[in-house]
Structures are given as C-alpha cells and as structure tokens.
Amino acid sequence: MTSEISNPVKRLDFDEKINGSIRYTADMELPNGLFAKTLRSEHAYAQIINITTPSLPDGYFIITSKDIPHNNTIPVVENDWPIFAEEEVHYIGEPILLIVGPDIQMIENLMDQTIIEYAPFKPTLTLKEAMQNPPHLELSYTKGDFDHTTLKVLDKFEETFETGLQEQAYLETQSMMAIYEAPVIKVYGSMQCPYYIKDALQNALAFSPENIEVYQNPTGGGFGGKEDFPSVLGVHTALAAIKSGHPVKMIYDRSEDLSYTTKRHPCKIKLTTYFDENHHLVAREADIILDSGAYTGLTNVVLQRLSFSIMGVYNITPLHVSARAYKTHKPPNGAFRGFGGPQAFFAIESHMNHIASRLGVNPLDLRNAYLVKQGDMTSTEGKFRHPVKLPELVWRMETMSDYRNHFAESEEYAGVGISLFLHGCGFTGSGEKELLKSKVSLAKFEDGTVEIKASSTEIGQGSLTTLSKIVAQALEIPIDKVIHKLPSTANCPDSGPTVASRTTMIVGKILYDLCGEVKKRWNEPRFEVSAMYKYPSDLFWNNTELKGDAYPEYAWGANVVRVTFNPVTYEVDVKDIWAVYDIGTPIDSKMVKGQIDGGIVQGLGYASMEEMNHIAGKVLQNRLSTYIIPCSADFPEIKSATLFNPFEEGPFGARGLGELTLVGIAPAYAAAVEQATGVKVNALPITPERLRRLIHEQRK
Amino acid sequence: MNSENEFSILFNLNGDEIHYLGDPTRRLLNVLREDYHLTGVKEGCGEGECGACAILVDGHLYNSCLMMPYQINHKSVLTIEGFRDSKRFEIISRAFEAAGAVQCGFCTPGMVMATEALLRKNPHPLRDEIASFMSGNLCRCTGYDMIIKAVMIASEAGDGLW
Numbered sequence: 015m016t017s018e019i020s021n022p023v024k025r026l027d028f029d030e031k032i033n034g035s036i037r038y039t040a041d042m043e044l045p046n047g048l049f050a051k052t053l054r055s056e057h058a059y060a061q062i063i064n065i066t067t068p069s070l071p072d073g074y075f076i077i078t079s080k081d082i083p084h085n086n087t088i089p090v091v092e093n094d095w096p097i098f099a100e101e102e103v104h105y106i107g108e109p110i111l112l113i114v115g116p117d118i119q120m121i122e123n124l125m126d127q128t129i130i131e132y133a134p135f136k137p138t139l140t141l142k143e144a145m146q147n148p149p150h151l152e153l154s155y156t157k158g159d160f161d162h163t164t165l166k167v168l169d170k171f172e173e174t175f176e177t178g179l180q181e182q183a184y185l186e187t188q189s190m191m192a193i194y195e196a197p198v199i200k201v202y203g204s205m206q207c208p209y210y211i212k213d214a215l216q217n218a219l220a221f222s223p224e225n226i227e228v229y230q231n232p233t234g235g236g237f238g239g240k241e242d243f244p245s246v247l248g249v250h251t252a253l254a255a256i257k258s259g260h261p262v263k264m265i266y267d268r269s270e271d272l273s274y275t276t277k278r279h280p281c282k283i284k285l286t287t288y289f290d291e292n293h294h295l296v297a298r299e300a301d302i303i304l305d306s307g308a309y310t311g312l313t314n315v316v317l318q319r320l321s322f323s324i325m326g327v328y329n330i331t332p333l334h335v336s337a338r339a340y341k342t343h344k345p346p347n348g349a350f351r352g353f354g355g356p357q358a359f360f361a362i363e364s365h366m367n368h369i370a371s372r373l374g375v376n377p378l379d380l381r382n383a384y385l386v387k388q389g390d391m392t393s394t395e396g397k398f399r400h401p402v403k404l405p406e407l408v409w410r411m412e413t414m415s416d417y418r419n420h421f422a423e424s425e426e427y428a429g430v431g432i433s434l435f436l437h438g439c440g441f442t443g444s445g446e447k448e449l450l451k452s453k454v455s456l457a458k459f460e461d462g463t464v465e466i467k468a469s470s471t472e473i474g475q476g477s478l479t480t481l482s483k484i485v486a487q488a489l490e491i492p493i494d495k496v497i498h499k500l501p502s503t504a505n506c507p508d509s510g511p512t513v514a515s516r517t518t519m520i521v522g523k524i525l526y527d528l529c530g531e532v533k534k535r536w537n538e539p540r541f542e543v544s545a546m547y548k549y550p551s552d553l554f555w556n557n558t559e560l561k562g563d564a565y566p567e568y569a570w571g572a573n574v575v576r577v578t579f580n581p582v583t584y585e586v587d588v589k590d591i592w593a594v595y596d597i598g599t600p601i602d603s604k605m606v607k608g609q610i611d612g613g614i615v616q617g618l619g620y621a622s623m624e625e626m627n628h629i630a631g632k633v634l635q636n637r638l639s640t641y642i643i644p645c646s647a648d649f650p651e652i653k654s655a656t657l658f659n660p661f662e663e664g665p666f667g668a669r670g671l672g673e674l675t676l677v678g679i680a681p682a683y684a685a686a687v688e689q690a691t692g693v694k695v696n697a698l699p700i701t702p703e704r705l706r707r708l709i710h711e712q713r714k
Numbered sequence: 715m716n717s718e719n720e721f722s723i724l725f726n727l728n729g730d731e732i733h734y735l736g737d738p739t740r741r742l743l744n745v746l747r748e749d750y751h752l753t754g755v756k757e758g759c760g761e762g763e764c765g766a767c768a769i770l771v772d773g774h775l776y777n778s779c780l781m782m783p784y785q786i787n788h789k790s791v792l793t794i795e796g797f798r799d800s801k802r803f804e805i806i807s808r809a810f811e812a813a814g815a816v817q818c819g820f821c822t823p824g825m826v827m828a829t830e831a832l833l834r835k836n837p838h839p840l841r842d843e844i845a846s847f848m849s850g851n852l853c854r855c856t857g858y859d860m861i862i863k864a865v866m867i868a869s870e871a872g873d874g875l876w
C-alpha cells in the first residue's frame with residue numbers, strides 16, 4: 015500500500031547533474047584565487063621543536079596557529095581538536111601549517127623545503143595499548159533490575175566482537191573555499207552542516223555572527239564524513255583568505271582524504287547472555303570499547319548511540335551496558351551513516367545466531383520469542399510509543415526470501431543469514447529539544463511561489479526534492495511552485511545538521527506544520543513565516559542518568575542475505591539480498607529505493623571488503639586501489655519492500671531512513687558466511703584473508 | 715616539439731579541431747578541466763580507479779586522469795559537454811531519470827560516458843555484461859542497481875540508435 019506522496023517525481027537537481035553542468039567546489043572558478051595545501055605531521059606523537067620555513071616567493075603565504083585570532087580549536091562536542099598543532103602532534107597527518115599560493119607545484123616545492131624538527135614520544139597506537147590508561151569517555155546504564163549475585167548462578171554465554179575502520183569514500187573529496195570581503199568572511203563548500211562550520215569560524219575568528227556566512231556548494235556525497243570534518247577546511251581556508259587577502263580554495267586529493275579524515279570508529283563489544291534452567295534468555299550484559307583516534311570529535315555521541323542500540327529489537331531485561339572510549343595516536347574518528355548502529359547490530363545479531371546454534375533452535379524462532387512490542391521499554395527505559403510491526407516485518411521477510419527453506423536445506427558451501435534491527439531517528443537524547451532547536455521558514459511571494467528556507471543540505475539523498483514535495487503537497491500546489499536552493503547561513507535559519515536520519519522526519523515535519531499557517535494567509539501577496547520543532551510532550555530524557563526516550567522515534571528493518579563460498583579462493587559470492595523496512599510512509603519511492611540500495615551496498619562493503627589498517631600510526635590503504643569499495647559487479651539486485659505503517663508524528667507519516675539501510679546488513683552477511691563455511695566469524699570485515707585464517711584456526 | 719617541454723598536438727575535442735601546444739606529459743584530465751573548462755570531467759581519485767574522469771577517445775572509454783596529451787594526437791575526444799546535445803544523450807538521460815540513477819551526481823558524467831561506450835559496443839547488453847563493463851566506474855550513493863537498470867532502459871528505448 016502506498017500514499018500519493020510516495021509516487022516518484024523527477025529530482026530537482028536532475029538535469030544539471032546528468033549533463034555535467036552542475037559545479038562542485040573544484041569546478042568553480044575563483045578569480046585571483048589561491049590554492050592552499052596542508053603540511054602535516056610525520057609523527058604519531060611528538061613535540062614540535064622547530065619549524066624552518068623557506069623564503070616565500072611573492073604571492074605565497076604560510077598560515078600557522080599564530081594566525082588564529084581566537085581559539086585554536088575545532089568545536090565539536092569537546093574542545094580538544096586543534097585547528098593547527100602547536101606544541102605537540104598527536105597523529106600522523108595532523109595539520110601543522112598551510113602553504114598558500116597561486117601555483118600548486120610551487121606550493122609542493124615549498125612544502126618540501128619546510129623542515130619540522132620533532133622530539134618523538136612513544137605513541138599509543140592500538141586499543142590494547144590505550145587501555146592501559148583510563149578512558150577519556152565512559153558511560154553505563156541499566157535497564158530493569160540487574161543483580162549480579164542472582165545472575166551469577168545462571169548459565170551464561172559470553173563472546174566478543176570486533177569491527178574495523180570504515181571510510182565514507184564520498185566520490186567528491188573534501189573541498190572548500192573562502193572569500194574575505196572585510197568585515198565579512200564567506201565560506202563555500204562541500205558540507206552537511208553549514209551552521210557547524212559557522213560555529214567553528216566564530217570560535218576561531220571571534221567575528222560577530224553577522225560577519226560569517228557559510229554556503230553549501232553542490233556536494234558529492236557525505237555519509238557523515240562531511241558532518242564535522244568540513245569545519246577543519248572551513249577554518250583553514252578562512253584563515254588563509256583573511257591573511258592573503260585573496261580567495262582561497264582547498265581540495266583534498268584522494269590519498270589525503272582517505273588517510274586523514276574521520277572514519278567509522280573501530281570497536282570491540284563483549285556480550286554476555288544469561289539463561290534460566292529452561293534455556294530462556296533472562297538477562298544480558300554488554301561491554302563496549304571504542305577507538306576515538308587522537309581527539310574526541312563526535313565520539314561521545316557515537317558511543318551513546320552504539321550503547322543504546324545494543325539491546326537490538328529484543329526485550330531481554332535486565333540489560334546492563336557499560337561503554338568506554340580511548341584515545342590513540344591516529345586520526346580522529348567521527349560520523350558515518352549509522353553512527354554506532356552498524357557496530358552494535360553486527361554484535362547483537364551475530365550473538366543471537368550463536369545462541370540459536372548453541373540451543374539448537376532456528377535463528378528466526380529464537381528472535382521471534384523476544385521481539386519488542388509497542389509499549390515495551392526501550393534500552394534506556396523510555397517507551398516504544400507507536401505500533402511496532404516486527405511480526406509483520408518478519409512475516410513479510412519470510413515470504414519474500416523463503417528464509418526458512420534456504421536455512422534448512424542449505425547445500426554445501428552455501429548459506430543464508432537474517433538480521434532484524436532498528437534505528438533511532440533524530441538526534442540522540444534531548445538533542446532535538448535542547449541542542450538543535452531546529453527552525454525553518456517559508457516565504458510566500460506574489461506569484462504564488464513558496465520558498466523553503468532551512469539549513470538542511472542536499473548531499474545526494476534528495477532532500478531538496480523530498481522537502482519540496484512535502485511542502486507542495488501540504489499546500490496543494492505544484493512542485494514547480496516551490497523554490498528550494500542549497501542552503502546558506504546567510505539566507506536560512508538553523509534547521510539543524512543534516513545527520514541522524516532527521517531531515518525528512520523532523521525538518522519535514524516542521525515544514526509540514528508551517529504549511530498550515532501559510533495556507534491560512536495564502537491570499538496575502540507576500541509574507542514569511544517561521545516555526546521551530548515541537549518536541550513531543552510525552553517524551554522525556556535525563557542526560558545524567560541516561561534514562562528516558564533516547565530518540566523521538568524508531569525505524570525498523572529486516573535483511574536476508576544468501577551466499578556461496580569458494581573453498582579454493584576463500585571468496586564469498588552474494589547470491590540474493592532481501593530487505594524489508596518500516597519507515598512509515600515513503601516520501602518518494604524512487605528516492606527511498608536509492609537509499610535502500612546505496613545503504614545496503616555500503617554496508618556490504620563494510621561487512622566484506624572495506625579494510626583499513628594503521629601500521630606504526632600510518633594508514634596502509636591510502637588509495638582507492640587499496641581501500642576497496644564495492645563496484646557494480648560485486649552484488650546482485652536487491653529485492654526490497656516497505657511496510658505500511660504511517661508514523662502519526664511524521665510528515666505524511668514518514669520516519670527516518672537514510673542510516674537504517676546500512677545498519678543491519680553486515681550481520682545477515684556474516685550469518686550467511688558462517689553457514690557456508692562452518693566457521694564462526696566474530697569480526698568485520700570478513701575478507702578472504704580473514705576467512706582463510708579462521709578456517710585454519712577453527713579446523714585445528 | 716617546439717621547445718623543451720612544448721609539444722604540438724592536434725586532436726578533435728567535442729567536434730572542434732584543437733591545436734594543443736604545451737606540456738605533453740600533463741594529465742589530460744587537467745588539460746580538459748583547466749585549459750578547456752570541461753568541468754563535467756571530474757577527479758574522484760586521480761589514479762584510474764573511479765571512472766569519474768571518464769571520456770571517450772575514438773569511441774572507447776578511457777580514464778582521462780591516466781592519459782597525457784600526446785596519447786590523443788590525431789584522435790577524437792568526447793566529454794559529457796560534447797555529448798549532451800545528442801539524441802543518444804537524451805535517451806540515456808531519460809533512462810537515468812526513470813531508473814533513479816542519480817544521487818549526488820559526482821559519478822554521473824562518467825557513468826553517462828560509460829553507458830555510451832558500452833551501447834556503442836553492445837547495443838543490447840545483458841545485466842551481467844552491464845555490471846562488468848561499468849565496474850570501473852565507482853558510485854558510492856546508488857548501490858549500482860538503478861544505474862544498471864538505467865542502461866537497460868536506454869538500450870531498449872534507444873533501439874536502433876546504437
């Protein structure tokens with residue numbers, strides 16, 4: 015069943031994208047412009063003793079921390095991330111200074127002639143080493159009454175899971191440019207969150223807010239990688255533009271982008287499940303460890319989302335969760351689609367499979383016995399307030415994929431795996447209420463057109479189109495009467511960052527509600543109205559005790575993957591992929607399919623091939639020929655469906671979607687590989703090399 | 715060769731006869747973007763892995779980031795800018811729209827050129843043939859299926875054009 019809003023429309027940016035006329039930052043001409051390049055640390059942990067710079071030809075400049083008028087920090091959650099390293103460097107690749115000038119070749123020569131003397135310290139490179147010191151972040155919470163002494167006598171099953179780094183690998187690398195027209199600094203570039211960059215500029219420059227303008231340029235993908243990191247380039251180019259008096263452009267090359275930008279946090283999760291004498295699962299414990307890299311960045315929010323997701327879709331209470339994050343001397347990790355969810359669901363879903371095999375029951379039967387229902391407590395003792403259609407989701411998946419038959423009759427070297435998962439839509443905790451306070455405006459003009467003003471960015475997901483569609487349909491006007499351009503802080507109020515699967519559900523909802531007001535005043539020739547997000551009044555959140563509704567709403571999914579395994583090459587071949595989601599009303603079926611296919615393939619990359627390691631603090635896979643992402647020949651067509659379950663608080667019934675699609679595919683893949691190979695796989699990515707090792711170890 | 719690092723190269727670029735006089739070892743990608751302002755040719759990796767810089771040289775698909783001007787001497791180069799007014803582009807464009815094959819758009823010009831190159835060679839490719847031909851063009855947004863479908867739609871709608 016679908017609603018009218020689900021019928022696909024042509025993307026507003028389609029024509030300029032298909033004919034190549036759209037200009038990304040690297041394509042834009044900048045009259046009198048200069049280029050900036052970053053000179054980076056060669057040591058993972060060292061003191062900077064001395065910097066010798068070459069004499070600069072005319073028109074060339076060096077920018078260091080001394081050129082920062084105010085704070086030398088990138089404000090994310092904590093202020094521990096420097097714009098330029100000053101006295102010490104904390105990872106290989108940390109920015110020390112910029113060289114700016116008209117010719118890139120000359121800039122590179124000047125970089126070669128710049129000599130940095132270091133006094134190296136012993137770096138902390140692995141989680142194991144880091145754990146010898148206290149964590150820099152820590153949290154714990156308990157759901158229900160978790161009493162160690164009663165649990166101690168019970169049977170238990172304990173295992174540990176590990177996941178690695180994942181790089182967003184947006185096809186357009188980080189790109190930014192800045193123009194200084196005193197007293198105003200204008201920054202333009204590839205980004206998800208214009209207001210984050212504005213905050214970062216204000217923190218570094220101490221300019222008054224009206225003298226800072228941030229504009230989104232067409233953006234070639236983000237996936238979280240352009241949430242916090244573009245603030246670095248924003249401040250760098252701004253400092254260079256102010257000092258040089260010229261417009262300045264900075265484009266990372268692929269190797270720089272792969273090596274030094276934020277990635278998905280590597281993680282280690284220990285899960286313990288307790289059983290009563292009837293083999294019922296009666297309690298669960300999770301211990302979570304994250305590698306933050308050198309600076310905090312968004313790690314505390316990732317740690318929260320991961321910890322809150324670890325209950326999975328199961329009501330197994332009590333649940334006790336403790337989580338810690340440690341700093342290592344590697345580039346800071348950050349946001350990536352799913353934001354802790356993929357790590358949590360790989361662990362919890364794999365754990366469920368391993369329990370099923372210990373108990374000798376079907377993995378789906380085990381899951382079905384513990385599914386959460388409407389009215390049940392969430393992990394943090396909030397409430398699943400709306401209909402939870404997990405049984406329908408499972409039934410739909412079973413009929414679509416014929417999972418049970420595949421599982422029961424699996425041939426040698428073939429396997430099938432299932433996963434069930436959720437994703438909290440919107441900011442974690444009271445973020446939507448206290449931090450973001452999202453605001454949007456609608457302007458109506460004499461000619462009957464309406465302009466959307468919101469800082470939400472178009473990063474490929476189609477938000478320009480979906481938000482326009484919501485407004486057009488709510489006002490009952492044709493979509494070509496709605497104007498929606500790439501945002502800037504100069505023209506749009508802060509509707510919050512484009513993250514956390516919140517744009518359609520939250521920003522779309524404020525717009526939808528605001529349309530009511532526009533309709534009432536429709537006969538006035540020209541006016542502008544604004545509104546803020548109304549946090550549902552029955553939600554509560556206590557951030558000290560981590561109790562309450564961690565998210566305004568949840569979206570749900572089920573995946574099944576079928577594979578075959580080649581025992582000679584250790585290669586896995588994916589034969590079928592099925593996916594069913596409850597995302598409320600799909601706002602545009604084509605855009606939804608784009609999110610499903612894209613998220614699943616990115617998640618399968620995470621599960622099977624995307625591997626990034628550091629040796630002595632230096633990244634090994636610094637090219638797309640060594641950091642392998644999926645290509646068109648890797649996976650078969652994805653068969654997907656959505657349930658009909660409109661969300662009463664979302665615009666036209668929509669929930670969040672963008673991240674959900676990546677969250678659950680890895681454990682389904684892992685389960686299929688386990689059945690096909692007969693070995694247990696507790697770590698990602700499952701490369702042929704890892705399988706070969708596991709098969710040799712486990713056959714001994 | 716006129717001076718030490720100047721070189722005279724004649725080639726056809728999007729229908730125009732071009733006389734390039736310059737460094738024969740610059741990356742063709744830069745020559746196209748910087749000298750001729752053909753910014754539909756994108757740089758995604760600079761090392762032949764992503765296909766964002768794909769162009770046709772005498773009808774065959776090449777990554778311009780791995781080429782140098784001397785390699786196109788007396789050849790014919792087609793970029794998205796020279797292709798976008800054609801009937802075949804029109805068919806491909808409509809097919810990409812119908813299939814929903816465009817998201818962030820950064821891979822798109824390369825995908826369009828790859829589609830043209832494939833259909834010139836094989837006007838009615840099977841799904842697997844498309845998937846393997848396009849495997850040098852990376853897309854991080856779509857998961858590829860919608861692009862593969864777009865090629866199939868174009869192949870059908872443009873029957874007789876290729």
Ligand code: FES
Nearest residue numbers: 758760762765779
């Ligand atoms: S830029 Fe040429 S293949 Fe990637």
Ligand code: FES
Nearest residue numbers: 818821853854855
């Ligand atoms: S549409 Fe974004 S990389 Fe293909």
